[in-house]
Amino acid sequence: MSDGYVWFEGVPFPTKGFTPEVLREVRESFVFKDEDVLILTYPKSGTNWLIEIVCLVYSKGDPKRIQSVPIWERSPWVEAECGYNALKDKEGPRLISTHLPIQLIPKSLFNSKAKVIYLIRNPRDVLMSGYFFYGVSSFAEKFESLEEYFEWFIKGNLPYGSWFDHTHGWMSMRGKENFLILSYEELKRDTRSIIEICQFLGKKLEPEELNSVLKNSSFQVMKENKMSNYSLLQDQCLSKNGILLRKGISGDWKNYFTVTQAEAFDKIFQEKMADLPQELFPWE
Numbered sequence: 001m002s003d004g005y006v007w008f009e010g011v012p013f014p015t016k017g018f019t020p021e022v023l024r025e026v027r028e029s030f031v032f033k034d035e036d037v038l039i040l041t042y043p044k045s046g047t048n049w050l051i052e053i054v055c056l057v058y059s060k061g062d063p064k065r066i067q068s069v070p071i072w073e074r075s076p077w078v079e080a081e082c083g084y085n086a087l088k089d090k091e092g093p094r095l096i097s098t099h100l101p102i103q104l105i106p107k108s109l110f111n112s113k114a115k116v117i118y119l120i121r122n123p124r125d126v127l128m129s130g131y132f133f134y135g136v137s138s139f140a141e142k143f144e145s146l147e148e149y150f151e152w153f154i155k156g157n158l159p160y161g162s163w164f165d166h167t168h169g170w171m172s173m174r175g176k177e178n179f180l181i182l183s184y185e186e187l188k189r190d191t192r193s194i195i196e197i198c199q200f201l202g203k204k205l206e207p208e209e210l211n212s213v214l215k216n217s218s219f220q221v222m223k224e225n226k227m228s229n230y231s232l233l234q235d236q237c238l239s240k241n242g243i244l245l246r247k248g249i250s251g252d253w254k255n256y257f258t259v260t261q262a263e264a265f266d267k268i269f270q271e272k273m274a275d276l277p278q279e280l281f282p283w284e
């Protein structure tokens, strides 16, 4: 186990804002309500994009709230100390985010009807997104090169541990009525995923409202919205050049992986994920 993380039950967490005590309390004591909505992802999978979309679906495309309340307050991270404190006594339905692996999620989730939206992204793009993000963050262990970081990704020596374990764990929930699985790639491709989100949340939007959701959750609009682009937290968690909204595209990994890395990744992916249906991974 490396010193560059906070560890809880064998899973590494960022060194800022997380403690084993709070992580234990969250798992044992946080109570999900039936009317909560949980945004669930492995880091760098498009979490903030999904939060923005869900906020806009609830406001029927009206951007007032996304322009006035920071995204981390609209959907706090339950496992982070400040998120837990903000959420635990909050009245009414809550929008909640998490990157927790299934074994660390509050136990109450499994006895509630809270709606869970799980967003998956091609792990090769997750890897590259994390490479650029963690490389300039002040809360994750520093790596020397893409080669080293690639090894760490495969081993799970990164915040929240292994993508492969995380995905396996949560995919065991597929088919449950309150569990919607979406992919970053399909979300980029067309509007069908947004319609699925509306249906899942029981919200009916007019075409112009749907257009407004699309427009206001676009990469460009989010990048310019200081309530969504994390520029307000720049000093706390990123260096001068650190950005959350980097490129926002699918397949960027092809610009960075060597042929050897691409082949090695394919092999590992096939070995580790062979037991799951391939339609769960809708990227080429």
Ligand SMILES: Nc1ncnc2c1ncn2[C@@H]1O[C@H](COP(=O)(O)OS(=O)(=O)O)[C@@H](OP(=O)(O)O)[C@H]1O
Pocket: 041, 042, 043, 044, 045, 046, 047, 048, 049, 125, 128, 129, 130, 132, 217, 218, 219, 220, 222, 244, 245, 246, 247, 248, 249, 252
């Ligand atoms: N609106 C929109 N459209 C498309 N893509 C978007 C959007 N918003 C965020 N992103 C991209 O999501 C990546 C960051 O993922 P997360 O939000 O999960 O990051 S974090 O784990 O919460 O830090 C990161 O991906 P990369 O650009 O590949 O690094 C963001 O650019």
